[in-house]
Amino acid sequence: MYTIGSWSANVDDDQGCRWVIEPGGASFVSDGLGRKTHTVDRPFGSGAYRSRSYPDARAGTLQGWCDAGTREARVAARDRLFGIFPEGGQALLVVDDGISPRQITVELDAAVPRCAIRQDGRGFAWQLPLYAADGRLLSTTERSASATLATGSTDGLDWANGGLDWTSGGLDWGTSGANNVMVLANGGTAPTWPLLTITTPSSLQNPAWTDPVTGAVLGYTGTIVAGQTLRIDCSPFSTSPVTLDGIDRTGALGSAKFITLPPGSSRAFQFTGLGAGTTVATWRDASN
Template sequence: MPTRVIWPTYTIGTWAANVDDDLGCRWVVEKQTLNDGIGRKTHTSERPFGMGAYRSRSYPAARTGLIQGYCQAPDRASRVTARDRLMSLFPAGGQALLVVDDGVAPRQLLVELDSDVLKCDVWKTGEGIDWQLPLIATDPRWLDTTMQVAGPFTVGGVVADGLDWGSGGLDWANGGLDWGSSGNGGVLSLTNPGSAPTWPVFTVVGPLVNPALTNPVTGDVIAYTGTVEAGQTLVIDTSPFTRSVALNGVDRSGLLASAQWIEIPPGGQVTVQFSGAGAGTVTASWRYAYN
């Protein structure tokens, strides 16, 4: 079990830095640039007969940066094993989750090796290495390690607040104002105090026919034309980086009649109305996001 020596700790799989690992090797980060700002993708064209240039909206680029430091090993054998562990972080050219924990607000980033070489220079004494990890995150947002959850909420939950004129109403002899019973009415309130947009995952459990999720402010609708049987689960991931629609793990994106994806803006809130025919439920899950 790694033992922290300083904040923050950096973890990718079974490897960690700013710790003493199970081999007795001390991994220390001396520099990292992943917390720098994100570059922008700008689109401009020169005005041929006037000052300046025409532009279109710019967007954040991928996040690139490096983590570098040293590893001091108790002996040469441990140094060899430590180097092998470092070099095996991305064995098949895939992505891995980097978690940075500063003891206050741990955050994560899905990273892979950038085009530069993963450097590992052995000390002349043979009992340590200087290393450098060049990384790129195609989703440039830092995500909170805590998953936010709203629900499960049912379709058409009871909302009868107000004057009940049909079963008492202004009957002062039997209770006066009958406000009825209150429920969520299938309404989800999703907040994001972060500095970057985030996108929820909606999990719908049947039985339900033609479930839909609507942002009543913008009118955006995610509408599924099909049946979610009792015991089945429909998962709608709205993130542009992992977007998918799956019923019991099988792709059903072709059954979307409307795909107006719902975003939770930075520092904001969005309300989502859940509807459909049946007695199904919906749960929303998302992470706060930061630049």
């Protein structure tokens, strides 16, 4: 089933109209992404020089037919199709194959929806040209991981009762009040990027996330106080990667090594900063 807002295909809608994707009519999502290659011909040798290639955007057409039953229902069905994108914005296309539902953010391509009315007037063939700047298909299930820092940790020896207690055969260091490492895994076949949400019960200065394997650091320069929320969107498609209570603070990044989760792998990140705080990472597995 293909769903955009209140409209769905490969299903009978609430008005009794049957919307069907014809064979081959869903190549927009079933085909893989193209690649953008960057090459320059070698002027005095065979072949060409190249740099890294990247996945292209996704563009194509959903197409099929609608059996409305009556002429009046056909007119209303056509209006519903043309009303999917009323103001030229984006919408979420959800593809549910009954096994692994996926979603992609789409908009109407330069062309408008097309309809070819049947001779009996009770149905029509339709085409819905779509474009997705981010061509990845994302899982409809959101994944998450978290890490904490605590200034009130019980780490350390307790001297409060007049001295160390050696009578039990050892020293009690207490239970750590912090768990500052989080593990993020991407089970898809394309890279994906997490959204980090940071809060504090008191105050947190200069939060940072470090990949111990590569040494890459994503660091924010500034202070967050209780009641404030810092969000860092690692996606390259984000127009405001860093916001503090909705205000753009991208310029406050001291180190901008945004977190990328390669396909089929996991990464551990160490959360550091001065003070107490919690960071929650959310992301979706992605495929091309």
